[in-house]
Amino acid sequence: MERSMENFKSNSRYPDWSMLPKKILEHLWKLLTIPDQAIASSVCKKWHSSTSNKANIWAPDIPWLITDIEDTSPHYSLFSISLQKIYKMEKPFLPLDNTFIVGSCKGWLVIRSEVEIFILNLFSKVRIDLPLRASQQHLLNSTPTVFTMSMCADLNPIIVAGVTFDGGLVWCNISDKEWKVYIGDEEYGNLAFYNDKLYAINHDGDKIDVFRIEDDELIPKGSMYATFPTTSPISDNFDIYLVESKGSLLVVKRHFEISSILGQTINFEIFKVQERIDDVSPHQLVKMESLEDQVLFVSGLYCESLPAKHCSMLQEDHIYFIGHHAKDDKCELGIFSVNEGSMHRVPLTDSTLNYPYWLCPRYAFACNCKYHDSTVLKRISDYETNV
Structure with a gap:
């Protein structure tokens, strides 16, 4: 710590801000919102490393609104409600024709083109590719329109589940090569992970099916049939x-x-x-x-x-x-x-x-939990290094 401060003071007229001790940087990050951290992380590699690799940084912030100006634009538009200002953030991938945001979940964007589907943490520049094919058909022709994710303790995705355009239910682990398709008669409208189970509600809202994922299978655990306790229909x-x-x-x-x-x-x-x-x-x-x-x-x-x-x-x-x-x-x-x-x-x-979609500004961090094997961690590491 003392040696770091000496290095920092060695040129008092033009101090080398990259030589600030790591503990001081981490203290400064706790005083900044995540968008401000993202701006500060672009100063130098050391500052970027302090934000990209340090877990559990306390930096709550109001969700931002994010939208594509056009699919081939190199930037996203982000609107800060607190600052009432629109910012441009570079897309950390090569934008192709018909590449659009199709969802936002727990700080991750779901992005789809004609040739790929992936989830992206924009602030950490972490990308995880999802399958384009389904296990029971050649291509995933019925596009998922609603997504939810289960997370590990470090807020990295474990399982991604989705409802397709025609109400079907699909899911995959983040390391899978294919989507798995649940075969059933219900047409679902929305879904969420809760207490280690997947809940899916039908379009009419009068039935919730409960599932648990065991041994790579989606196992039904019962259904909830309920009447909405409203005195008169609103619409x-x-x-x-x-x-x-x-x-x-x-x-x-x-x-x-x-x-x-x-x-x-x-x-x-x-x-x-x-x-x-x-x-x-x-x-x-x-x-x-x-x-x-x-x-x-x-x-x-x-x-x-x-x-x-x-x-x-x-x-x-x-x-x-x-x-x-x-x-x-x-x-x-x-x-x-x-x-x-x-x-x-x-x-x-x-x-x-x-x-636009709401986007919660959250960082993603490489972790060593049992859900994320070396292949996934390598993919995250390589992506951060090359961007």
């Missing part, structure tokens, strides 16, 4: 989400005026899943009148819950969502108060923000 047009929030599994219904494509969002309903405690008691959906100290972020078919204390400037017990502005066919940022049932809309007038 027959809705999207439905499953999301873990503060240790509970929630069902979120987003109601539209006309349809999810053409209509504005008019209301939200939130229900807590209460699993039966024995073989006799029924499953229940209990309507929630408050999110308490949580905040929900909704974009497209994705929903994520974060503690309000990690989202300075945002209000607890609120839902922040991307919606459709019916008058001028543009996107809008909506803010819904769960307790009051009121809604506030903010038009996104910038043309570069075309139906």
